[in-house]
Amino acid sequence: MRRIGKRSVRKKGYVTCFTVWIRAASTPRTWDFSITTPKLGGYRYKTIKLSNNSLRRFLVACDWDLSSAAARLRDTLQWRREYKPQHVICHRCRETPGCHSMRQVGFDKDGRPVLYMCFAQCSTTEQTVDGAVQHVIALLENAAKSSDQESCGYVWVLDLQGFKFFSSQKIAVAIEKVVSKHYPELLEALLVVNPGLFFHTVWHAMRRFIDQNTRSKIHLYRDKPRLQEKFHNLFPCELREWLFNEINLNLNSQYPKAQKTFWKYNHGDMHDPRGCASYVQKYVDNITLADYEDSFDRTFHLPHKNVLDEVLLRGKFKACGMKYH
Template sequence: METSDELEKIKELENRLDGWETEEDDAGFKSQQTYRRYLEARDWNVEAAEKILKATIDWRRETKPQHVVCTYCHAKPGYHAMRHVGFDRHDRPVLYSNFAQCHTQHNVVEDAIQHMIYLTENATRAMPAHVYQFVWVMDFTGMKVTSCNPRLARAVEQITSNHYPERLGACVCVNHGPLFHAFWKAVKHFIPPTTVRKVHMERHHEKIEVLFSELFPDELKHWLYEEIRLNKLHPLPKQQKEFWTTTHTGHDTRGCKSYVEKYLNNLQLDEHKSKCNTYLPHPNILDDIIEMKKQ
Protein backbone atom coordinates (compact mmCIF):
# COMPACT_ATOMS: atom_id res chain seq x y z
CA MET A 1 0.00 0.00 0.00
CA GLU A 2 1.49 3.34 -1.08
CA THR A 3 1.96 6.20 1.36
CA SER A 4 0.53 9.64 0.59
CA ASP A 5 4.02 10.81 -0.39
CA GLU A 6 4.45 7.86 -2.76
CA LEU A 7 1.05 8.49 -4.32
CA GLU A 8 2.01 12.12 -4.92
CA LYS A 9 5.23 11.04 -6.63
CA ILE A 10 3.38 8.51 -8.80
CA LYS A 11 1.00 11.27 -9.88
CA GLU A 12 3.90 13.66 -10.54
CA LEU A 13 5.67 11.05 -12.68
CA GLU A 14 2.46 10.39 -14.58
CA ASN A 15 2.12 14.12 -15.33
CA ARG A 16 5.73 14.32 -16.50
CA LEU A 17 5.06 11.49 -18.93
CA ASP A 18 2.16 13.33 -20.53
CA GLY A 19 2.80 13.42 -24.26
CA TRP A 20 5.19 10.46 -24.28
CA GLU A 21 2.99 8.08 -26.23
CA THR A 22 3.41 4.32 -26.55
CA GLU A 23 2.53 2.16 -29.52
CA GLU A 24 -1.22 1.60 -29.93
CA ASP A 25 -0.90 -2.09 -29.03
CA ASP A 26 1.34 -1.26 -26.06
CA ALA A 27 -0.95 1.30 -24.44
CA GLY A 28 -1.21 -0.68 -21.20
CA PHE A 29 2.46 -0.08 -20.45
CA LYS A 30 1.83 3.40 -19.05
CA SER A 31 0.11 2.44 -15.81
CA GLN A 32 0.20 3.21 -12.10
CA GLN A 33 2.05 -0.06 -11.61
CA THR A 34 4.72 0.93 -14.14
CA TYR A 35 5.22 4.31 -12.49
CA ARG A 36 5.61 2.62 -9.12
CA ARG A 37 8.20 0.13 -10.43
CA TYR A 38 10.36 2.82 -11.96
CA LEU A 39 10.15 4.98 -8.85
CA GLU A 40 11.07 2.01 -6.63
CA ALA A 41 14.04 1.28 -8.87
CA ARG A 42 15.30 4.85 -8.41
CA ASP A 43 14.60 5.18 -4.67
CA TRP A 44 11.51 7.28 -5.39
CA ASN A 45 13.52 9.98 -7.14
CA VAL A 46 11.01 11.36 -9.64
CA GLU A 47 13.57 12.93 -11.98
CA ALA A 48 15.66 9.75 -12.15
CA ALA A 49 12.56 7.62 -12.72
CA GLU A 50 11.34 10.00 -15.43
CA LYS A 51 14.65 9.72 -17.28
CA ILE A 52 14.76 5.92 -17.47
CA LEU A 53 11.01 5.59 -18.11
CA LYS A 54 11.19 7.95 -21.09
CA ALA A 55 14.17 5.95 -22.36
CA THR A 56 12.15 2.74 -21.98
CA ILE A 57 9.18 4.18 -23.89
CA ASP A 58 11.53 5.13 -26.73
CA TRP A 59 13.11 1.64 -26.55
CA ARG A 60 9.70 -0.06 -26.65
CA ARG A 61 8.63 1.99 -29.67
CA GLU A 62 11.84 1.02 -31.46
CA THR A 63 12.21 -2.61 -30.31
CA LYS A 64 8.52 -3.51 -29.97
CA PRO A 65 9.15 -6.12 -27.26
CA GLN A 66 5.46 -7.06 -27.23
CA HIS A 67 6.10 -8.65 -30.64
CA VAL A 68 9.48 -10.26 -29.90
CA VAL A 69 9.76 -14.02 -30.45
CA CYS A 70 12.75 -16.23 -29.74
CA THR A 71 13.81 -17.13 -33.26
CA TYR A 72 16.68 -19.22 -31.87
CA CYS A 73 14.33 -21.62 -30.06
CA HIS A 74 12.04 -21.89 -33.08
CA ALA A 75 15.03 -22.69 -35.30
CA LYS A 76 16.64 -25.15 -32.87
CA PRO A 77 14.28 -26.71 -30.30
CA GLY A 78 15.72 -26.57 -26.80
CA TYR A 79 18.13 -23.74 -27.60
CA HIS A 80 16.99 -22.16 -24.34
CA ALA A 81 15.47 -24.14 -21.46
CA MET A 82 14.28 -21.25 -19.31
CA ARG A 83 10.51 -21.36 -19.10
CA HIS A 84 7.44 -20.43 -17.07
CA VAL A 85 6.34 -23.42 -14.93
CA GLY A 86 3.84 -22.14 -12.37
CA PHE A 87 3.13 -19.50 -9.71
CA ASP A 88 4.41 -18.88 -6.20
CA ARG A 89 2.36 -18.30 -3.04
CA HIS A 90 1.96 -14.62 -3.96
CA ASP A 91 0.70 -15.42 -7.48
CA ARG A 92 3.98 -14.38 -9.07
CA PRO A 93 4.99 -16.32 -12.21
CA VAL A 94 7.84 -18.75 -11.54
CA LEU A 95 10.48 -19.27 -14.23
CA TYR A 96 12.78 -22.30 -14.15
CA SER A 97 16.07 -22.74 -16.01
CA ASN A 98 18.56 -25.59 -16.12
CA PHE A 99 21.88 -25.71 -17.98
CA ALA A 100 21.76 -29.48 -18.62
CA GLN A 101 18.56 -29.05 -20.64
CA CYS A 102 19.91 -26.30 -22.88
CA HIS A 103 20.93 -27.57 -26.30
CA THR A 104 23.71 -24.99 -26.43
CA GLN A 105 25.82 -23.18 -23.87
CA HIS A 106 27.51 -20.96 -26.42
CA ASN A 107 24.98 -18.17 -26.12
CA VAL A 108 25.58 -14.73 -27.57
CA VAL A 109 24.12 -11.45 -26.39
CA GLU A 110 21.41 -11.32 -29.06
CA ASP A 111 19.87 -14.74 -28.38
CA ALA A 112 19.95 -14.35 -24.58
CA ILE A 113 18.26 -10.95 -24.70
CA GLN A 114 15.69 -12.13 -27.22
CA HIS A 115 14.65 -15.06 -25.03
CA MET A 116 14.64 -12.97 -21.84
CA ILE A 117 12.43 -10.31 -23.43
CA TYR A 118 10.02 -12.95 -24.74
CA LEU A 119 9.73 -14.65 -21.34
CA THR A 120 9.41 -11.41 -19.38
CA GLU A 121 6.73 -9.99 -21.66
CA ASN A 122 4.71 -13.20 -21.45
CA ALA A 123 5.20 -13.61 -17.70
CA THR A 124 3.80 -10.09 -17.37
CA ARG A 125 0.70 -11.09 -19.34
CA ALA A 126 0.11 -13.96 -16.91
CA MET A 127 0.33 -11.73 -13.82
CA PRO A 128 -2.87 -10.98 -11.88
CA ALA A 129 -3.65 -7.27 -11.49
CA HIS A 130 -1.99 -7.03 -8.06
CA VAL A 131 1.29 -8.69 -9.19
CA TYR A 132 4.22 -7.05 -10.99
CA GLN A 133 7.15 -9.39 -10.29
CA PHE A 134 8.28 -12.91 -11.15
CA VAL A 135 10.50 -15.47 -9.41
CA TRP A 136 13.39 -17.20 -11.15
CA VAL A 137 14.67 -20.63 -10.05
CA MET A 138 18.13 -21.19 -11.53
CA ASP A 139 19.31 -24.81 -11.51
CA PHE A 140 23.05 -24.86 -12.24
CA THR A 141 23.28 -28.58 -12.92
CA GLY A 142 25.20 -28.97 -16.19
CA MET A 143 26.80 -25.53 -16.16
CA LYS A 144 30.00 -25.34 -18.25
CA VAL A 145 32.80 -22.83 -18.65
CA THR A 146 31.25 -21.69 -21.94
CA SER A 147 28.23 -20.45 -19.96
CA CYS A 148 30.40 -17.97 -18.05
CA ASN A 149 30.23 -14.94 -20.30
CA PRO A 150 30.52 -11.64 -18.36
CA ARG A 151 29.74 -9.61 -21.49
CA LEU A 152 26.47 -11.51 -21.94
CA ALA A 153 25.59 -11.15 -18.25
CA ARG A 154 26.28 -7.42 -18.43
CA ALA A 155 24.09 -6.96 -21.51
CA VAL A 156 21.16 -8.87 -20.01
CA GLU A 157 21.53 -6.94 -16.75
CA GLN A 158 21.41 -3.63 -18.62
CA ILE A 159 18.20 -4.57 -20.40
CA THR A 160 16.48 -5.82 -17.26
CA SER A 161 17.62 -2.92 -15.05
CA ASN A 162 16.82 -0.19 -17.56
CA HIS A 163 13.67 -1.55 -19.18
CA TYR A 164 12.26 -4.11 -16.72
CA PRO A 165 13.12 -2.61 -13.30
CA GLU A 166 11.63 -4.32 -10.27
CA ARG A 167 10.24 -7.19 -12.37
CA LEU A 168 12.47 -9.70 -10.57
CA GLY A 169 11.04 -10.52 -7.16
CA ALA A 170 13.47 -13.27 -6.18
CA CYS A 171 16.14 -15.46 -7.77
CA VAL A 172 16.71 -18.86 -6.17
CA CYS A 173 19.98 -20.59 -7.14
CA VAL A 174 20.42 -24.34 -6.58
CA ASN A 175 23.14 -26.88 -7.45
CA HIS A 176 25.76 -24.18 -7.85
CA GLY A 177 29.44 -24.97 -7.49
CA PRO A 178 32.89 -23.34 -7.68
CA LEU A 179 32.47 -22.45 -11.37
CA PHE A 180 29.38 -20.37 -10.69
CA HIS A 181 30.87 -18.82 -7.54
CA ALA A 182 33.87 -17.58 -9.53
CA PHE A 183 31.56 -16.20 -12.23
CA TRP A 184 29.27 -14.56 -9.65
CA LYS A 185 32.28 -12.87 -8.05
CA ALA A 186 33.23 -11.44 -11.46
CA VAL A 187 29.79 -10.05 -12.36
CA LYS A 188 28.33 -9.15 -8.97
CA HIS A 189 29.96 -5.71 -8.92
CA PHE A 190 27.92 -4.39 -11.88
CA ILE A 191 24.58 -5.75 -10.67
CA PRO A 192 22.48 -3.27 -8.62
CA PRO A 193 22.61 -3.97 -4.86
CA THR A 194 18.82 -4.23 -4.76
CA THR A 195 19.00 -7.09 -7.28
CA VAL A 196 21.88 -8.80 -5.47
CA ARG A 197 19.79 -8.86 -2.28
CA LYS A 198 17.09 -10.80 -4.14
CA VAL A 199 19.48 -13.64 -5.00
CA HIS A 200 19.23 -16.66 -2.69
CA MET A 201 22.06 -19.18 -3.01
CA GLU A 202 21.36 -22.29 -0.98
CA ARG A 203 23.29 -25.56 -1.09
CA HIS A 204 21.94 -27.64 1.79
CA HIS A 205 18.72 -29.56 1.29
CA GLU A 206 17.27 -28.40 4.61
CA LYS A 207 17.69 -24.71 3.72
CA ILE A 208 16.31 -25.27 0.21
CA GLU A 209 13.31 -27.03 1.75
CA VAL A 210 12.63 -24.05 4.02
CA LEU A 211 12.98 -21.53 1.18
CA PHE A 212 10.89 -23.55 -1.27
CA SER A 213 8.17 -24.03 1.37
CA GLU A 214 8.10 -20.28 2.01
CA LEU A 215 7.88 -19.38 -1.66
CA PHE A 216 5.98 -22.11 -3.44
CA PRO A 217 2.68 -23.95 -2.98
CA ASP A 218 3.09 -27.71 -2.49
CA GLU A 219 2.17 -28.60 -6.06
CA LEU A 220 4.90 -26.42 -7.59
CA LYS A 221 7.40 -27.25 -4.84
CA HIS A 222 7.10 -30.98 -5.56
CA TRP A 223 7.27 -30.34 -9.30
CA LEU A 224 10.53 -28.42 -8.83
CA TYR A 225 12.04 -31.16 -6.63
CA GLU A 226 11.26 -33.79 -9.26
CA GLU A 227 12.45 -31.67 -12.19
CA ILE A 228 15.71 -30.87 -10.39
CA ARG A 229 16.20 -34.54 -9.51
CA LEU A 230 15.62 -35.76 -13.06
CA ASN A 231 17.97 -33.15 -14.51
CA LYS A 232 20.82 -34.59 -12.42
CA LEU A 233 20.58 -38.00 -14.12
CA HIS A 234 23.36 -39.16 -16.45
CA PRO A 235 22.72 -39.56 -19.25
CA LEU A 236 19.91 -37.02 -19.25
CA PRO A 237 16.62 -38.81 -20.08
CA LYS A 238 15.05 -38.01 -23.42
CA GLN A 239 11.96 -36.53 -21.78
CA GLN A 240 14.19 -34.05 -19.95
CA LYS A 241 16.09 -33.14 -23.11
CA GLU A 242 12.81 -32.60 -24.96
CA PHE A 243 11.13 -30.75 -22.10
CA TRP A 244 8.68 -29.04 -24.45
CA THR A 245 6.91 -32.17 -25.67
CA THR A 246 3.55 -33.60 -24.62
CA THR A 247 4.32 -37.22 -25.49
CA HIS A 248 5.77 -38.31 -22.14
CA THR A 249 3.81 -39.65 -19.17
CA GLY A 250 4.17 -39.07 -15.43
CA HIS A 251 6.18 -35.95 -14.60
CA ASP A 252 5.30 -33.15 -17.03
CA THR A 253 8.50 -31.24 -17.81
CA ARG A 254 6.51 -28.30 -19.17
CA GLY A 255 5.34 -27.20 -15.73
CA CYS A 256 3.17 -28.08 -12.74
CA LYS A 257 -0.33 -29.45 -13.30
CA SER A 258 -2.31 -26.27 -12.57
CA TYR A 259 -0.11 -24.24 -14.93
CA VAL A 260 -0.38 -26.82 -17.71
CA GLU A 261 -4.17 -27.05 -17.37
CA LYS A 262 -4.77 -23.30 -17.34
CA TYR A 263 -2.14 -21.98 -19.73
CA LEU A 264 -1.23 -24.85 -22.06
CA ASN A 265 -4.30 -27.05 -22.38
CA ASN A 266 -6.53 -23.99 -22.85
CA LEU A 267 -4.23 -22.02 -25.12
CA GLN A 268 -6.30 -20.21 -27.76
CA LEU A 269 -4.26 -20.41 -30.94
CA ASP A 270 -6.52 -18.06 -32.89
CA GLU A 271 -5.93 -15.34 -30.31
CA HIS A 272 -2.17 -15.89 -30.34
CA LYS A 273 -2.13 -15.14 -34.06
CA SER A 274 -4.30 -12.03 -33.87
CA LYS A 275 -3.41 -10.40 -30.53
CA CYS A 276 0.05 -9.47 -29.31
CA ASN A 277 -1.13 -9.33 -25.69
CA THR A 278 -2.07 -13.03 -25.55
CA TYR A 279 0.00 -15.12 -23.14
CA LEU A 280 2.39 -17.54 -24.84
CA PRO A 281 4.54 -20.30 -23.25
CA HIS A 282 8.12 -21.27 -24.11
CA PRO A 283 8.47 -21.10 -27.93
CA ASN A 284 8.99 -24.86 -28.32
CA ILE A 285 6.06 -25.70 -26.06
CA LEU A 286 3.99 -23.39 -28.27
CA ASP A 287 5.25 -25.10 -31.43
CA ASP A 288 4.46 -28.52 -29.98
CA ILE A 289 0.91 -27.48 -29.06
CA ILE A 290 0.36 -26.11 -32.57
CA GLU A 291 1.56 -29.39 -34.12
CA MET A 292 -0.62 -31.45 -31.77
CA LYS A 293 -3.72 -29.43 -32.72
CA LYS A 294 -3.02 -30.06 -36.39
CA GLN A 295 -3.32 -33.81 -35.90
Protein backbone atom coordinates in the same frame (compact mmCIF):
# COMPACT_ATOMS: atom_id res chain seq x y z
CA MET B 1 -8.47 16.02 -9.54
CA ARG B 2 -5.22 17.65 -8.56
CA ARG B 3 -1.96 18.19 -10.39
CA ILE B 4 1.44 17.39 -8.88
CA GLY B 5 4.06 19.99 -9.77
CA LYS B 6 7.78 19.54 -10.29
CA ARG B 7 9.04 19.14 -6.77
CA SER B 8 11.46 16.86 -4.99
CA VAL B 9 9.76 14.07 -3.04
CA ARG B 10 11.82 11.14 -1.78
CA LYS B 11 9.52 9.01 0.36
CA LYS B 12 6.19 9.55 -1.37
CA GLY B 13 7.14 10.98 -4.72
CA TYR B 14 5.51 10.66 -8.11
CA VAL B 15 7.05 11.05 -11.53
CA THR B 16 7.21 14.60 -12.82
CA CYS B 17 8.80 15.81 -16.10
CA PHE B 18 5.53 14.40 -17.50
CA THR B 19 2.05 15.76 -17.06
CA VAL B 20 0.88 13.60 -14.17
CA TRP B 21 -2.72 13.62 -13.10
CA ILE B 22 -3.70 11.64 -10.02
CA ARG B 23 -7.29 10.78 -9.27
CA ALA B 24 -8.12 9.32 -5.87
CA ALA B 25 -10.36 6.24 -5.89
CA SER B 26 -12.41 4.84 -3.03
CA THR B 27 -9.49 4.88 -0.57
CA PRO B 28 -6.42 7.12 -0.30
CA ARG B 29 -4.22 4.11 -1.03
CA THR B 30 -5.70 3.52 -4.49
CA TRP B 31 -4.71 5.80 -7.34
CA ASP B 32 -5.10 5.93 -11.09
CA PHE B 33 -2.31 7.51 -13.09
CA SER B 34 -2.82 8.99 -16.51
CA ILE B 35 0.47 10.08 -18.06
CA THR B 36 0.79 12.09 -21.24
CA THR B 37 4.40 12.20 -22.38
CA PRO B 38 6.09 15.10 -24.15
CA LYS B 39 6.66 14.88 -27.90
CA LEU B 40 8.91 11.96 -28.81
CA GLY B 41 9.95 11.31 -32.39
CA GLY B 42 8.05 14.34 -33.67
CA TYR B 43 4.57 13.51 -32.38
CA ARG B 44 2.73 13.17 -29.10
CA TYR B 45 1.99 9.84 -27.55
CA LYS B 46 -1.50 8.83 -26.64
CA THR B 47 -2.32 8.97 -22.96
CA ILE B 48 -0.82 5.96 -21.19
CA LYS B 49 -2.31 4.67 -17.96
CA LEU B 50 0.16 3.38 -15.40
CA SER B 51 -0.56 2.00 -11.97
CA ASN B 52 0.86 3.28 -8.72
CA ASN B 53 3.03 0.16 -8.51
CA SER B 54 4.43 0.65 -12.00
CA LEU B 55 5.54 4.20 -11.25
CA ARG B 56 6.83 3.22 -7.83
CA ARG B 57 9.11 0.56 -9.36
CA PHE B 58 10.95 3.20 -11.36
CA LEU B 59 11.22 5.48 -8.33
CA VAL B 60 12.59 2.71 -6.11
CA ALA B 61 15.09 1.71 -8.81
CA CYS B 62 16.34 5.32 -8.88
CA ASP B 63 16.43 5.65 -5.08
CA TRP B 64 13.42 8.00 -5.18
CA ASP B 65 15.20 10.52 -7.40
CA LEU B 66 12.36 12.06 -9.42
CA SER B 67 14.34 13.39 -12.37
CA SER B 68 16.22 10.09 -12.82
CA ALA B 69 13.02 8.04 -12.54
CA ALA B 70 11.23 10.28 -15.05
CA ALA B 71 14.12 10.04 -17.52
CA ARG B 72 14.27 6.26 -17.19
CA LEU B 73 10.51 5.91 -17.63
CA ARG B 74 10.58 8.13 -20.73
CA ASP B 75 13.44 6.03 -22.17
CA THR B 76 11.44 2.87 -21.52
CA LEU B 77 8.35 4.27 -23.25
CA GLN B 78 10.48 5.23 -26.26
CA TRP B 79 12.15 1.80 -26.25
CA ARG B 80 8.80 0.03 -26.17
CA ARG B 81 7.55 2.15 -29.08
CA GLU B 82 10.58 1.33 -31.22
CA TYR B 83 11.48 -2.21 -30.12
CA LYS B 84 7.89 -3.46 -29.55
CA PRO B 85 8.88 -6.05 -26.90
CA GLN B 86 5.30 -7.32 -26.63
CA HIS B 87 5.71 -8.88 -30.09
CA VAL B 88 9.19 -10.36 -29.61
CA ILE B 89 9.68 -14.06 -30.43
CA CYS B 90 12.87 -15.95 -29.62
CA HIS B 91 14.34 -16.73 -33.04
CA ARG B 92 17.18 -18.80 -31.58
CA CYS B 93 14.66 -21.25 -30.09
CA ARG B 94 12.88 -21.36 -33.43
CA GLU B 95 16.11 -22.19 -35.28
CA THR B 96 17.54 -24.51 -32.60
CA PRO B 97 14.81 -26.08 -30.42
CA GLY B 98 15.82 -26.12 -26.78
CA CYS B 99 18.51 -23.49 -27.25
CA HIS B 100 17.14 -21.70 -24.17
CA SER B 101 15.55 -23.72 -21.36
CA MET B 102 14.27 -20.76 -19.35
CA ARG B 103 10.49 -20.98 -19.18
CA GLN B 104 7.47 -20.22 -17.01
CA VAL B 105 6.31 -23.27 -15.05
CA GLY B 106 3.66 -21.98 -12.65
CA PHE B 107 2.87 -19.38 -9.97
CA ASP B 108 3.95 -18.81 -6.39
CA LYS B 109 1.58 -18.48 -3.42
CA ASP B 110 1.01 -14.80 -4.20
CA GLY B 111 0.13 -15.45 -7.84
CA ARG B 112 3.47 -14.26 -9.27
CA PRO B 113 4.89 -16.10 -12.29
CA VAL B 114 7.64 -18.60 -11.50
CA LEU B 115 10.41 -19.10 -14.07
CA TYR B 116 12.73 -22.12 -14.21
CA MET B 117 15.97 -22.66 -16.08
CA CYS B 118 18.47 -25.52 -16.10
CA PHE B 119 21.71 -25.36 -18.12
CA ALA B 120 21.71 -29.15 -18.57
CA GLN B 121 18.52 -28.84 -20.63
CA CYS B 122 19.96 -26.37 -23.16
CA SER B 123 20.40 -28.15 -26.48
CA THR B 124 23.52 -26.16 -27.37
CA THR B 125 26.34 -24.29 -25.66
CA GLU B 126 26.60 -21.88 -28.59
CA GLN B 127 24.74 -19.04 -26.95
CA THR B 128 24.64 -15.47 -28.25
CA VAL B 129 24.11 -12.31 -26.23
CA ASP B 130 21.37 -11.00 -28.56
CA GLY B 131 19.57 -14.34 -28.57
CA ALA B 132 19.59 -14.63 -24.78
CA VAL B 133 18.34 -11.07 -24.30
CA GLN B 134 15.58 -11.62 -26.86
CA HIS B 135 14.48 -14.80 -25.08
CA VAL B 136 14.30 -13.09 -21.67
CA ILE B 137 12.31 -10.15 -23.07
CA ALA B 138 9.78 -12.50 -24.69
CA LEU B 139 9.55 -14.47 -21.44
CA LEU B 140 8.96 -11.43 -19.21
CA GLU B 141 6.38 -9.95 -21.59
CA ASN B 142 4.44 -13.21 -21.63
CA ALA B 143 4.78 -13.66 -17.87
CA ALA B 144 3.07 -10.30 -17.39
CA LYS B 145 0.14 -11.48 -19.53
CA SER B 146 -0.39 -14.51 -17.31
CA SER B 147 -0.41 -12.68 -13.99
CA ASP B 148 -3.38 -11.11 -12.26
CA GLN B 149 -1.00 -9.15 -10.07
CA GLU B 150 -0.84 -5.43 -10.81
CA SER B 151 2.90 -5.24 -10.23
CA CYS B 152 3.62 -8.56 -11.99
CA GLY B 153 6.79 -9.43 -10.12
CA TYR B 154 8.32 -12.83 -10.77
CA VAL B 155 10.41 -15.51 -9.06
CA TRP B 156 13.24 -17.20 -10.92
CA VAL B 157 14.62 -20.63 -10.01
CA LEU B 158 18.02 -21.04 -11.67
CA ASP B 159 19.34 -24.62 -11.72
CA LEU B 160 23.09 -24.61 -12.38
CA GLN B 161 23.36 -28.31 -13.20
CA GLY B 162 25.35 -28.44 -16.44
CA PHE B 163 26.61 -24.87 -16.08
CA LYS B 164 29.59 -23.99 -18.26
CA PHE B 165 31.20 -20.63 -18.78
CA PHE B 166 30.59 -20.16 -22.58
CA SER B 167 30.40 -16.33 -22.36
CA SER B 168 28.00 -16.57 -19.41
CA GLN B 169 29.40 -13.41 -17.90
CA LYS B 170 28.73 -11.31 -21.03
CA ILE B 171 25.22 -12.76 -21.37
CA ALA B 172 24.40 -12.20 -17.69
CA VAL B 173 25.59 -8.58 -17.81
CA ALA B 174 23.60 -7.88 -21.00
CA ILE B 175 20.42 -9.40 -19.55
CA GLU B 176 20.82 -7.55 -16.25
CA LYS B 177 21.28 -4.26 -18.14
CA VAL B 178 18.04 -4.63 -20.13
CA VAL B 179 16.01 -5.97 -17.19
CA SER B 180 17.15 -3.31 -14.72
CA LYS B 181 16.62 -0.52 -17.25
CA HIS B 182 13.23 -1.46 -18.68
CA TYR B 183 11.78 -3.93 -16.14
CA PRO B 184 13.02 -2.47 -12.84
CA GLU B 185 12.15 -4.01 -9.48
CA LEU B 186 10.11 -6.87 -10.97
CA LEU B 187 12.43 -9.62 -9.71
CA GLU B 188 11.10 -10.78 -6.34
CA ALA B 189 13.71 -13.50 -5.81
CA LEU B 190 16.36 -15.41 -7.77
CA LEU B 191 16.94 -18.83 -6.20
CA VAL B 192 20.16 -20.44 -7.43
CA VAL B 193 20.31 -24.21 -6.86
CA ASN B 194 23.24 -26.60 -7.37
CA PRO B 195 25.90 -23.87 -7.42
CA GLY B 196 29.36 -25.40 -7.75
CA LEU B 197 32.71 -23.92 -6.76
CA PHE B 198 33.25 -22.71 -10.32
CA PHE B 199 30.05 -20.69 -10.24
CA HIS B 200 31.09 -19.03 -6.99
CA THR B 201 34.20 -17.77 -8.80
CA VAL B 202 32.09 -16.46 -11.70
CA TRP B 203 29.56 -14.94 -9.29
CA HIS B 204 32.23 -12.92 -7.49
CA ALA B 205 33.36 -11.57 -10.88
CA MET B 206 29.80 -10.72 -12.02
CA ARG B 207 28.29 -9.30 -8.85
CA ARG B 208 30.06 -5.94 -9.18
CA PHE B 209 28.07 -5.32 -12.38
CA ILE B 210 24.74 -5.89 -10.61
CA ASP B 211 23.08 -3.16 -8.57
CA GLN B 212 22.71 -3.62 -4.82
CA ASN B 213 18.90 -4.02 -4.86
CA THR B 214 19.12 -6.92 -7.31
CA ARG B 215 22.03 -8.54 -5.46
CA SER B 216 19.98 -8.61 -2.26
CA LYS B 217 17.35 -10.75 -4.02
CA ILE B 218 19.79 -13.41 -5.24
CA HIS B 219 20.15 -16.43 -2.94
CA LEU B 220 22.46 -19.41 -3.42
CA TYR B 221 21.44 -22.80 -2.00
CA ARG B 222 23.92 -25.64 -1.64
CA ASP B 223 22.16 -27.56 1.14
CA LYS B 224 18.75 -29.14 0.65
CA PRO B 225 17.13 -28.24 4.03
CA ARG B 226 17.45 -24.49 3.39
CA LEU B 227 16.14 -24.91 -0.14
CA GLN B 228 13.17 -26.95 1.09
CA GLU B 229 12.31 -24.29 3.64
CA LYS B 230 12.45 -21.53 1.02
CA PHE B 231 10.36 -23.52 -1.46
CA HIS B 232 7.81 -24.28 1.27
CA ASN B 233 7.46 -20.56 2.09
CA LEU B 234 7.18 -19.42 -1.54
CA PHE B 235 5.45 -22.09 -3.59
CA PRO B 236 2.18 -24.02 -3.38
CA CYS B 237 2.43 -27.78 -2.92
CA GLU B 238 1.84 -28.66 -6.57
CA LEU B 239 4.61 -26.40 -7.90
CA ARG B 240 6.94 -27.29 -5.03
CA GLU B 241 6.71 -30.98 -5.88
CA TRP B 242 7.17 -30.26 -9.59
CA LEU B 243 10.33 -28.23 -8.93
CA PHE B 244 11.92 -30.89 -6.74
CA ASN B 245 11.11 -33.59 -9.31
CA GLU B 246 12.53 -31.45 -12.13
CA ILE B 247 15.71 -30.64 -10.22
CA ASN B 248 16.27 -34.28 -9.23
CA LEU B 249 15.71 -35.56 -12.77
CA ASN B 250 18.18 -33.01 -14.13
CA LEU B 251 20.75 -34.23 -11.59
CA ASN B 252 20.46 -37.81 -12.87
CA SER B 253 23.77 -39.12 -14.26
CA GLN B 254 21.78 -41.09 -16.87
CA TYR B 255 20.05 -37.99 -18.17
CA PRO B 256 16.49 -38.82 -19.32
CA LYS B 257 15.75 -37.95 -22.94
CA ALA B 258 12.42 -36.45 -21.90
CA GLN B 259 14.28 -33.85 -19.83
CA LYS B 260 16.48 -32.81 -22.73
CA THR B 261 13.42 -32.26 -24.91
CA PHE B 262 11.59 -30.39 -22.16
CA TRP B 263 9.13 -28.82 -24.62
CA LYS B 264 7.57 -32.22 -25.35
CA TYR B 265 5.43 -34.44 -23.17
CA ASN B 266 4.38 -38.05 -23.61
CA HIS B 267 1.24 -38.72 -21.63
CA GLY B 268 2.64 -41.99 -20.33
CA ASP B 269 5.42 -40.17 -18.46
CA MET B 270 5.07 -39.47 -14.73
CA HIS B 271 6.61 -36.00 -14.92
CA ASP B 272 5.76 -33.18 -17.35
CA PRO B 273 8.86 -30.99 -17.90
CA ARG B 274 6.76 -28.21 -19.44
CA GLY B 275 5.45 -27.08 -16.05
CA CYS B 276 3.16 -27.98 -13.16
CA ALA B 277 -0.24 -29.46 -14.01
CA SER B 278 -2.38 -26.37 -13.37
CA TYR B 279 -0.14 -24.14 -15.53
CA VAL B 280 -0.01 -26.66 -18.39
CA GLN B 281 -3.76 -27.18 -18.31
CA LYS B 282 -4.57 -23.47 -18.45
CA TYR B 283 -1.85 -22.07 -20.70
CA VAL B 284 -0.50 -24.95 -22.79
CA ASP B 285 -3.04 -27.69 -23.48
CA ASN B 286 -5.87 -25.25 -24.20
CA ILE B 287 -4.08 -23.28 -26.93
CA THR B 288 -5.56 -23.97 -30.36
CA LEU B 289 -4.17 -23.10 -33.78
CA ALA B 290 -7.21 -20.90 -34.46
CA ASP B 291 -6.71 -18.94 -31.22
CA TYR B 292 -3.06 -18.31 -32.03
CA GLU B 293 -3.60 -17.31 -35.68
CA ASP B 294 -6.58 -15.07 -34.90
CA SER B 295 -4.88 -13.15 -32.10
CA PHE B 296 -2.82 -10.52 -33.93
CA ASP B 297 -2.35 -8.36 -30.87
CA ARG B 298 -1.07 -11.36 -28.87
CA THR B 299 -2.68 -10.19 -25.63
CA PHE B 300 -2.89 -13.70 -24.20
CA HIS B 301 -0.04 -15.56 -22.53
CA LEU B 302 2.16 -17.76 -24.70
CA PRO B 303 4.39 -20.48 -23.21
CA HIS B 304 8.00 -21.19 -24.20
CA LYS B 305 8.44 -20.91 -27.98
CA ASN B 306 9.21 -24.63 -28.46
CA VAL B 307 6.36 -25.70 -26.16
CA LEU B 308 4.02 -23.54 -28.23
CA ASP B 309 5.29 -24.91 -31.55
CA GLU B 310 4.91 -28.49 -30.32
CA VAL B 311 1.31 -27.92 -29.20
CA LEU B 312 0.37 -26.19 -32.46
CA LEU B 313 2.05 -28.93 -34.50
CA ARG B 314 0.08 -31.59 -32.64
CA GLY B 315 -3.06 -29.57 -33.36
CA LYS B 316 -2.30 -29.52 -37.10
CA PHE B 317 -1.82 -33.28 -37.20
CA LYS B 318 -5.01 -33.82 -35.21
CA ALA B 319 -6.99 -31.55 -37.54
CA CYS B 320 -5.77 -33.65 -40.48
CA GLY B 321 -6.78 -36.88 -38.72
CA MET B 322 -3.13 -37.98 -38.41
CA LYS B 323 -1.26 -39.26 -35.37
CA TYR B 324 1.71 -37.16 -34.25
CA HIS B 325 4.81 -38.95 -32.91
